[in-house]
Structures are given as C-alpha cells and as structure tokens.
Amino acid sequence: MAYQALYRVWRPQRFEDMIGQGVITRTLKNAITTNQISHAYLFAGPRGTGKTSAAKIFAKAINCHHQVDGEPCNECETCRAITDGTLNDVIEIDAASNNGVEEIRDIRDKVKYAPTVADYKVYIIDEVHMLSTGAFNALLKTLEEPPANVIFILATTEPHKIPATIISRTQRFDFKRIAASDSYERMIYILNQKDVTYDEQAVKVIAKAAEGGMRDALSILDQALSFGDNEITLDNALLVTGSVAHELLATFVGQTLAGDTKAALATLQSVLEAGKDAERFTEDIIGYARDLLLYQQAPQLVEEAEMGSVSDDFQALAKQTPAQTMYAMINELNAIQQQMRYTTHPDVYLEILTIKLAEIGQQQGQPAPTPTVAAAPVAEPAAVKVLQREVEQLQQTVKQLQATPAAATTATPAAKPKPRVAKSSGTKEVNLAKVYPVLGSATREKLNQLQEVWPDLLNSLSVTQRAVMKVSQPVAAADSGVIVAFDYSFLYQRATTDNELTDALENGLDRMIGTALPVVFVPKDEWPVIRKNYLAAHQAELQDHSDSEAPKQPETAPIVSKAEELFGKDIVEVKPD
C-alpha cells in the first residue's frame, strides 16, 4: 500500500478529535443535538486549522442516524460514504479550481432536487473567496432562497474577500491558529500510536514551525520521519524546518544586544553556512525578540508557548534587556523583513541587519553581556565614538526642536528621538571635491586593474569591514584615487564614517598595486547623476576647445568617447537590485 500522509491518516473524524477549536466544535455539536441547524455556515481561519475537517464531520453528524451528542458514529454506511467522499449528497467544491459561474449555476439548477440518500444535501465550498463576482451573485441568489434540507458550508482563509451580502446570510465561525502546545500534544499522541521514537525537543521545534496549522505540523513531521529511520531527532527537525537552534539564536541576540558586531557577524556566518534560509532566520529572531518582550510582561505565557522549556540564557536576556531596546530591535527586524522580500541578496540584508541590531544594542543602555558571550569585548572604539557624537548631535537637535514652538507643534506628541540610523540616512553628502579630480584623470585601464584586485582586497579586511564592503565596487579610477559605489545607502553611510576602514583599504591597495590609492565612496543610486553633472561641466570645456579648431564637429562625439574612456560601456548603466 502506498504511503499515506500523516495528515490524511490522522484527519479528525469526530469533533472531539479536533485540536484547539473547542468553542466551535461545542457550538456545532450543540446545534446538532438541539436541531438548530442553519442553512449556511462560514468557516474562516488560517490554513490547516480544521475548517474542511469540521465541515465533513458536520455533514456526517447531521446525516448519521446513530449520532450521539452531536458526534457521527463513523461506522454506518452514510458516515463511511461521506468519509470516502462517495456520497452524492455531500458535494465538495474547491473554488480555487472551479471558480467559474457555470459551476455555481450548476449548483443552482441541482439544489432544487431533494437529497437522494441522506437527510441533508451539503455543499462544502473550499476557498470560497476565489469565486468570481458572477459566481458570488449566483451563490447569493441560492442563499437568498435556500431550498429545504440543503446546507452550505463556505470555507475560506480570506473572509475579507467575500462580499458582505454573502457573509450576512451565513453563520460565521472563526477558526483560531492552533497553539503550539496543542499541536505538540497531538503529534506526541500520533507518534506514540505509531510507535516512533522521538526527541521531545524536536517535536517542539516542529510544533512552533508549523505556526498554528495542524496540517502543516503533520506535513513537517512526515518529512522529519522520512529523514530518520522511524525516529524524530532534533537535528532532523531543525533541518526540515530550517529553524535555528534555540541556543544559536540566544547567542546571536546576546551578541547584538552586547553591541558586539564582530561576534554577531561570525555567528550569522555560521548560520548561513549551515544552509539556513535568511528569511527563516529573520523570522526566528523576530519570534525570539517578541518572546523576550512578552516574558518581561507575562512569563507564564511564554512558558506555556515554549511548552515549559525556557532556557537560562533566555531568562538572563529577558532580565537584562530594557523593553525599549527590544521594541527598537523588532522595528528594525520588521523593516528589514519587508525589504528582504524584494531582494536577490537576502544574506546582505542580514548582515546589514546584524550591524544595525548591534548598533541598537550599543546605543541603548549598557552592553548586556549574556552567559554565552560573557567575555565579549565591545567591538570597535572608533564606532562607539562616532555613535556618541551622533547621539550628542541628536540630543542637540531635540533641544532645538523643543525650543522652537513652531517645530514643537509639528513634532509627534511623544517627541521620541528617532533611531540613529533612520535620522542620519540620506543626509551624508557626497564629497564632490574628492570625486571630480579622480574623474578628471580616470582611465579604463586603471579601473580594470582595480576591479581585478577588488575581491582580494575585500578578503584582506576584517569580518565587520568585509560585511560593509561586500556590495561595493570600483566604478572609476585614476592614478590619484578610486571611486567606490555602494548598492545600499546604509552601507555607504557606514563606510564614509569609518576611518579605520578607509585606512585598511588604502593599506591593502598599497600592498597589492604598490600605491596607497585614496578611496572615495559614493552611493550607487547617486552615481549616474554625479557622473552626468561632471560630464556636463566637462562638455563645456570640450566644446570651447572644439569650437576654436573644428566648429562643425558634432559635439557629442568627444563626450561619448570620454565617457567610455572613463567608465567603459559595461558599467555606464546602473543595474537595479
């Protein structure tokens, strides 16, 4: 016999078997025993929370002649036929695939006929929000004049997409996400029934990764089972879910809170090298940070969610970290998570994130050494000085704002200082006095030379420096200097304020090409404008020159050749991320 997925085999056949929807199942059972059945129901809720299972159990219970306390017997012919999906009177429609008006019209035509075998005809329409407007209108007509002994159960993950006219004609039930502890218990029950050995921690990891969906939990459990030989190990659970072990998360968060950029980047590196998904990791950090916050307010809630295993590291971090810091971190995490959706370099964003989080850690209160990183020194004195200076400037600005009545009224009531990074981003101006001379004598040859040594140069940098420079590239070079463009303006900001980095780059160049070539940074999105402005200024010179010697010469020719000489055709256009 072919292998059957756990979620199929263990699909609940009685209301009592359903996990985490106590209120709903009680109400439905009550409706059946007191014979107060509505002709249309709406089951709304996240995927895998039991909507279609509940619909089928309901269809059985109202048609089963051996029903006890609202539960179907699951033994009689009717019950079995419904379980197998062979009873003509219970019709399951997947609106995701049958979204045409025709199918619903078909319902309208056939709905008039009385059930053939069962007492009630039941239409279960899954993903009902996918119906077209025409189909909704046809459905509405049917719901307005419901024939006797016909019941509609509409299931959806997105109730807001359903017309209000439809919703108002249904009795609505909102299915909740299933608590991790509930799906944990269900999985333990199933594993015991199947006689599978398991690591409890592994099952907890799966329960949390399933994010409230029982079907997802069982699918993940299936995968973890296929990895191990009739055994669920923590390693396999972590592998299948892509989750990061709790200790590693504790280490990473502890390092960023302590402001130890270097150590945090190293931890991040090992997470990525282990093949973890960047988005999943971000998700995990957000979850961890939220849990820390929650633990400060209501420790018992976290204890419950974690199914009783709150580590010492976690407790220590929760105790040491001001709530304000956690909020700042979560805001940063959410912002980065949004940006990560649209990038092909999620790992770069993770590095930016790590640096930002460590800055928040440094900025807010004292470094909070954690049990795992007790001996970690604060990374860069230079960076701390820069930070201190900027905090002072910020405080100054706030004072000025408060002193000016007009400005004070426009400020938000809370008048909270913005995070440093947000405040300074985009305000750092490009130093054209350094850029123009390089452009004036730039050659393609020099640029080629620098592009060649660039990867080696980056490899010679420290971990932190390399993280900043990873998305940089030389875009113009002369014997007097090299212009380096950055994909992300945050990294550009960071690089321009880091004197140690500039020194390291220039020393590296000295070793590799024999000159400590001065390095000038520009943000990549401003580079085309800088270049254009320079060429425009240059064009005038060239024009003056050509006017005197060959007045008829097309004026663009020398400009184009100059541009190509400077940048080469391949880097004249800027690629969007």
Ligand SMILES: [Zn+2]
């Ligand atoms: Zn039955």
